[in-house]
Amino acid sequence: MPRCTITRVLGLLPLTWLCLVGTWLFLPSPQVPSTHRDAYIQQTLRTGGALTTLHPYGDFYKGTVDRVRGSNCKDCGALILDWHLDADAKSDALVLRLGDARLNLTDAALQSAAADPAKPYYLSDRITSKVRHGTTDDAINMPWFRWTDKVLVGEVLHGSWDNQIDVRVYSHASGTVEIWKELSLxxxxxxxxxxxxxxxxxxxxxxxxNISRKQFDGASNRAKAVDIKVSGIKGEFPSTTWPIRHTICGPLFVPTFYLPVPVFYLIREPMTLFILCVVGTLAVLGLWVRAGTPEMGLWFAGLPVVRLCCRGRARRARRRGVWGPSGPVQDDEEEAGLLGGPKEGPSMFKAMPSVAKPSKSRARVLGDKY
Incomplete structure (x- = not known):
């Protein structure tokens, strides 16, 4: 059974790093097919998951009351909106979490149903929500990444929640609840x-x-998302492989991109690498001279670092031997006995019997004396 040693573990580190970097560089970034867009939205929100949409910064504010704010920022990247449906058991309401805002969908549907026939709709006040924001100009982004993944990488590394959007909740008598931007309308x-x-x-x-507006006595059944139908969500989605890149960019960012920095520096600075090689060679020669200039090969093999790296190989070499009828022969005397004579030389061969005395590792054969 293979043993887990420090050297073996250290030997796996470069391979692990290469796998992480290769995955980061060459992992494809397929997008959600347009034919599966609605199914993807329904599956994510109905099961309680978070749906992420990305909107180019300037395009999001076009036509809104903040259009000047959007046009003044040329390199702002994109806004990241997180959608999540949450069933609030206390109020028996279906709540939409958009950024850090909580929008009560059930209350909006109930108010539109109970509205005055002269005013058969419900319109909320302006609701301000803080959302995430990211840029695409991070150094570890590759040109072939999808722009959505580039924005999310920038948000993971340098993002903040300092961007605000204004939305309104609008509902009419049919029960449909709509989320709108803040327009002059x-x-x-x-x-x-x-x-x-x-x-x-x-x-x-x-x-x-399909937001439920009915409630039975003694039962809370309006705060459910299993039958709700979501449509028309604007924005682009991250690639289907983004969770893998997010893991490398998040928890594994330091071992993937920071620990190899000294190696990259040495490769880019050949003079520094040459100086380190010269200093290392002089140090080894100094230790050899201090030891009394013994035979170089044996002295080098006896260094603690070399013994640590080659200990397992040396142990396997000591275990090699000659195999006899019942297993391996452990020493030179048993090897001589197996071959029919002692190791002292041909002069002793005539005086000895043709079959040597069996050892513990060799079974007796016909002709042996008991």
Whole structure:
């Protein structure tokens, strides 16, 4: 059974590092197919997972009240919106967590159903949410990465929650709840007929249908997401292999990209590498002279570092021997007995019997005396 030694463990470190770097560089970044987009959204949100969408910074603010803010930042990368459906058991409401904001979808659906027929809709006040933000200009991003993964890498390494977006929750009598950006449309909203198709293209972020509005006595069954239908979520998704890169970029970032920095520095600075080689050679020669200039090969093999690295190999070499009828012969005397004579020389061969005395490692054969 192979033994786990320090040298073997240390020997695996370069291989592990090469595997991590190779995975980081050459792992493909396939996107979610457009034909599976709706199914991907439903599966993620209904099962309680977090859905991440990315929006180019300037494009997100086009047509909104903050369009000047978006146009003034040329290298801001993208906004990262995290969507998560949460069932609040206390209020029996389905809550949407968008960034750090909590939007009550059940309450919006109930208020639109109970609205005045003259005003058959519900419109929330402006809600400010802090969201993540990332850029694509990090040095460890490769040109062939998807831009969504580049943004997420920048957010993991240098990201912050200092970006804010303003949204509104809008619901009409059909029970559909919509999440909108903050548009000038809402300042003097005249009803559903005032919403134009261009407004939907610019400001609508997501639709939520089939939100339960019924409740049985003694049962809390409105705060469920299993039957909800989500559609129209804007933005692009990370690649399907992003979780693997996130692991390398997050918990494994230091051993993957920081520990080999001295090696990279030595490769890029040949003079420094040459100086280290000269100093190391002079140090070894100094130790050899101090030991009395013995035979170089034997002295080098006796160094503690060499013995530590080659201890297992030396042990295996000592175990090698001549094999007899019942197993290996351990020493020279048994080898001589197996071959029919002692190791002293041919003059002793005539005086000895033709078959040597059996040893512990050799079984008796016909002709041996008992």
């Amino acid at each position: 809402w300042n003097d909203f005249q009803g559903p007929t005032a919403i134009r198709e261009t407004d939907r293209m610019v400001g609508l972020l997501a639709n939520f249908d």
